[in-house]
């Protein structure tokens with residue numbers, strides 16, 4: 059069974075954790091599910107298979123299908139953890155942030171979301187404090203049960219101490235065997251947040267054909283994808299592999315049963331700082 063992790067927001071002044079909630083540590087990512095019905099059918103299949111966490115974003119253009127699958131499932135709403143994100147180009151100010159959160163809820167067809175993330179550090183540095191104030195207001199209004207960030211580097215997180223009332227519960231960043239990011243995970247935990255690893259399969263390219271990972275997977279009796287996903291899970295991060303394929307959706311969930319004991323050194327040696335997509339964590 060997928061474990062839960064407790065997430066919450068540390069008060070910047072007192073350091074006290076506020077408004078704690080539980081979040082599943084493995085979920086389905088739905089980026090690039092843009093064919094008609096593709097996202098809805100993948101989310102429905104994932105929910106039927108045992109997934110309880112879905113990661114979408116305004117930028118993925120599939121909040122509506124995600125919400126439809128959530129609403130039409132037999133599961134009570136409170137058993138499903140829905141994440142969406144404030145698009146970077148719309149992360150420009152306080153009012154805009156609240157308006158975008160409400161607009162995402164409308165597209166999802168839901169009364170609340172479970173986690174709202176700033177998709178990447180707002181390009182306008184001056185706007186960052188007001189955007190975060192807007193995120194805090196979304197939390198206070200009950201539009202979302204928690205708030206966090208994505209693609210924030212250690213310096214972005216540190217800066218938040220100067221303008222936040224509560225710090226993020228999550229920092230969603232690229233994490234996989236070829237880009238293990240121990241320093242950024244530590245910086246994330248240092249502000250009381252949990253790392254959420256995206257692209258655990260490096261977008262399905264380099265990792266899945268890596269001979270070293272194939273060997274590790276063979277010795278653990280699993281597929282390379284399962285070894286890659288389970289490694290992220292074993293670091294204590296939340297992991298959100300994407301698949302539109304029913305068999306692979308199930309295969310990825312079954313990765314939590316895999317035992318990678320004995321492969322720690324072999325996996326550690328795979329680190330090469332490989333970035334499969336964008337990397338706003340290093341921007342100003």
Ligand SMILES: NC(=O)c1ccc[n+]([C@@H]2O[C@H](COP(=O)([O-])OP(=O)(O)OC[C@H]3O[C@@H](n4cnc5c(N)ncnc54)[C@H](OP(=O)(O)O)[C@@H]3O)[C@@H](O)[C@H]2O)c1
Pocket residue numbers: 086087088089090113114177208209230231255256257258259260261262263266283284298299300301302303306307309310335
């Ligand atoms: N915050 C951000 O900036 C950010 C950036 C990137 C991603 N994300 C989130 O993280 C999620 C996952 O990352 P990702 O979509 O970049 O890539 P990923 O999960 O690393 O890889 C997805 C690719 O791997 C394939 N795949 C999935 N399971 C497989 C398996 N068991 N065997 C072989 N191939 C498999 C998929 O194809 P099929 O669909 O055909 O199975 C797809 O091509 C996204 O969907 C999104 O929710 C967030």
